[in-house]
Amino acid sequence: MVERAARDPSLPDDWPAGPAAILSFNRVGSFDWDLDRGLMHLDRTAHQLLDLDPDTFDGRPASLSGRIPPIDAQRLDSRVAQAMKDGSAGYAAAFRIRHRDGLLHWVRTHARFLRDPTGRPRRIVGILRDAPETGDGPANRRTSIVQVATDALAHARTVQDVIDVLKDTRGLTHLGATSLVLGLVEAGRIRLVADGPAGSFVPATRVTRVDEPYPMSEVVRTLTPRFIESAEEFAASYPVLWPHLTDLEITSAAYLPLIAQARPIGALGLLYHDRYGFTEEERDILVALSSSIAQGLRRAMFYEQEKDLATGLQRAMLPRTIPAVPGADLAVRYRSASLGRDVGGDWYDVIPLPGGRVGAVIGDVQGHDTHAAAVMGQLRIVLRAYAAEGHNPATVMARASVFLHELDTERFATCLYAEADLSTGVVQLVRAGHLDPLLRSTDGTCRRLPVEGGLPLGLSAEFGRLAYAVTTVELDPGQTLILCTDGLVETPGADLDDGLMALTGLVEDGPRDLQLLADRLCATADDRGGDDDVALLLLRRLGVGAAQSGGRLQQRVPPGDPGALREARRMIRSAVAAWGAADRADEIELVADELITNALIHTEGPTTVTLRVLSGAERRFRIEVDDPSSALPRRRDAGAEDASGRGLLLVDRLADVWGVESRGGGKSVWTEFAVPGRTPPPSPGAAAGSV
Structure with missing residues (x-):
């Protein structure tokens, strides 16, 4: 058709x-x-x-x-x-x-x-x-105002939100009110929290007692609305207040108690300059409105109290202070969710470690409640303890996963642990289901650092997949490592990868100052809002005055492997020559050989030898010999006929300084020699075991 x-x-x-x-x-x-x-x-x-x-x-x-x-x-x-x-x-x-x-x-x-x-x-x-108001008559318009205000109040989260609804140009003033006052009951007093328009505030009424001769006090005491139908009635009923209102040309007023759970929580006053009296319908509408306002205020007050409690609990679980770490600049931030009242499970931590190293942790426990916060607090403590014991990053993560699994909780946690040697710039990263970190270079460019990942903490123990891979990167002086939780990058309807790309752009465009950069990144999350909290940790390696690495060589020496031992000795000789330490070659080689031999004789399992040159106020050649035994070496006096017992005496006499560091299930014996000159880079062919 x-x-x-x-x-x-x-x-x-x-x-x-x-x-x-x-x-x-x-x-x-x-x-x-x-x-x-x-x-x-x-x-x-x-x-x-x-x-x-x-x-x-x-x-x-x-x-x-x-x-x-x-x-x-x-x-x-x-x-x-x-x-x-x-x-x-x-x-x-x-x-x-x-x-x-x-x-x-x-x-x-x-x-x-x-x-x-x-x-x-x-x-x-x-x-x-x-979305215009429905109905054309004054009564219908007033009823619509109540409906609109009730709907808006249902979404008010804070007391300020309630005030904004009441002072909205499309709010109560459409009922014909010239001005309004809103007070909250606090410890037998009424504290004025809103008044308007400007110039309508009455001096000395910011805080009043409930027993004073004011209309707001009266409705709080009696729990009954007070409708004042003329200026004469107002002046006669409240002679103390009336002289302050004469300039407003008030002709009538309505004071309404705000009652929630049978208790007064505040009072609302509406003042008119062109109304005389109130009909029964108008009184009923205003009473209904006061009930909606009271419920909205009660929810907002509960929300703010719970929000303060949750935020306080979360902050109590986080480190109170961040330690000063020589050789590093640090910035940390935590932001609670802008939506939702529950405490979150996001956390950060900074762990000073021996030998110029530092551990940086970022994590997120599943859920948003006090249980998540409690689990987070325990995880933070055990991670710090395992790292301080000297465990390597993979072991720290594996043990934390076992701990969480044994807590008998259904929660799991994502985590990223970075252990940085600030003297060499070597950073070892382990990721358990968490976001990859970002790296900001000295020229301001920023990129994502791909880190091989494992299952989240708790799940890896449950499924027997505790072998976490370690990713090693070099952090040059001036470069910044950026660790964060997904609340900083998540946007509804967008991929997490897109969020990371957007964060990369923000970092590149951000200020160089670490504290200002942290503030900017968090401000972006605050503006976006969301139902997830945010944890952020920035770590920058300093270059001026901090020891820097001239190279790093490493060789693994299993027991009963003469070939590996020969390679280790060759690596030491090559490093001594390549790094300009020939003046102390005999001392270095003798001490290194003694430490390796002691480890192979007195412990079971492989030994790892690490060489590096540290440059700073004094250039030093450092040797580290790691073994799986927790037994500490002992100096003893050897007799004339004894074949052993002089090793540590030689180390003590020849080296400038030496010591022992616990490494969890093992230890590291280290020694350093002061050497002159400038550090050239190690030759690629200097040692077969170079890393």
């Missing part, structure tokens, strides 16, 4: 009207939001509804953030994120937008997700339309 009609020459060419024209006639606009590119296309009507200039709007939703009140933005973000997560086809929501004249206007949106074959949302398409 339509096709026949379309061929009728008497019909206009533009029949039937297209959907765009129909929508625009009804003040309905459309939008298409590309989530991958972060761009939003708006049609002409949508630009009008949002009061946007098409020539200046950059198409990015973030550009609207300053125009939408925070409480509405949080509610809208939460609605969209929840619909994405639960697989909904779309969503509907209402929010306020501030026009360029400063007034707020309500807009309603209906939208649908366009998903790829895997179910991931790629675009959001929908419509925008005005």
Whole structure:
């Protein structure tokens, strides 16, 4: 039938009207939001509804953030994120937008997700339309105001959110009130927390007692609303207060107790300059409104109390201070979730270790509750203990996983542990299901550091996969290692990889100062909001005055392997020659040989020999001999006929300094020699065991 009609020459060419024209006639606009590119296309009507200039709007939703009140933005973000997560086809929501004249206007949106074959949302398409009040009469308008205020109060998270709803230009003043006052009951007193408009504050009433002759005090005492229907009644009933209100030309007022769980928590006062008396319907509406306000305030007060408790508990679980680490600049930050009241399980830690080393930890326990915080606190302690005992990074992570598994909790944790030797710049990284770290170079460029990963803590013990791989990188002076939890990079509807790429860009564009950089990264997360907390740790190796490595060689010597022992001796001779320590060659070779021989004779298992040159205030040649025994070497006096017992005496006499470090299941005996000259890089062929 339509096709026949379309061929009728008497019909206009533009029949039937297209959907765009129909929508625009009804003040309905459309939008298409590309989530991958972060761009939003708006049609002409949508630009009008949002009061946007098409020539200046950059198409990015973030550009609207300053125009939408925070409480509405949080509610809208939460609605969209929840619909994405639960697989909904779309969503509907209402929010306020501030026009360029400063007034707020309500807009309603209906939208649908366009998903790829895997179910991931790629675009959001929908419509925008005005959300005017329903009904034309004054009573209907007032009823609508109560409904709008009740809906907005349902999403208020803080007391300030409640105040913002009450002072909104589309709020209580549409009931005809000239000004309002809001007070909260605290320890037998009423503390004024909001008043408006400017100039309506009455001196000496910021804090008043409940027994004073004021209308707010009266409604709190009696739990009964007080409706004042004339200026004469006001002056007669409250002679102390009335002289301060004469300039406002008040003709009537309504004071309402805010009652929650049968207890007064505050009072609301509405003052009018053009109203005389209140009808029963108007009184009922105001009482209903006071009930909604009281419930909103009660929720907000509980939320703030629980938020303070949760934040305090979280901070008590984190290190109170970060130790000063010679050779490193550090910055740490923690931010609790901007949405949700529960404490999180994110944490960081910095662990000073012997020999110019430092351990840096970032982690995230599954869940957002006090149990997650308790598990986090225990994990932080055991990780610190295992690292301080001298275990290598892989062992630290494996033991922590076993500990978490044996806690008999259903929680698991992701973690990244970095052990940095600040004298050499060698960093050993172990990752348990966590994000890769980032590395910022001295020229400001930033890149992701791929670290071979294992299962999260707890799960690796449960499935018997405790062998964590160690990734070794070199951290040059001035370079910065960036460790964070996923709350810093996660965005609803976006891949984690995309978030890491965005974070990389922020780091590159960020300030060089470590504290300012940490603040900027956290501010971005604060602006975005979200339901996850954030932990951040930045570690920069210092170059000026810090010891630097001229090279690092290592050789493993199993017991009963003469070939490996010969290679180790050859490596020592080559390093002494290549690194300009020939003046002390005999002493170095003798001491190194003695330490290796002692380890092979008196312990069971392989020995690892590490050589390096440290340059700083004094250039030093360092030898480390690691073995699996925890028994410490002992000096003893050898008799004339004894074949042994003189080894440590030689070490003590020939070396400038020596010592022993616990390494968990083993130990490291080290010694250093002061050597002159400049450190050349080791030749690639200097030793077969170089690393």
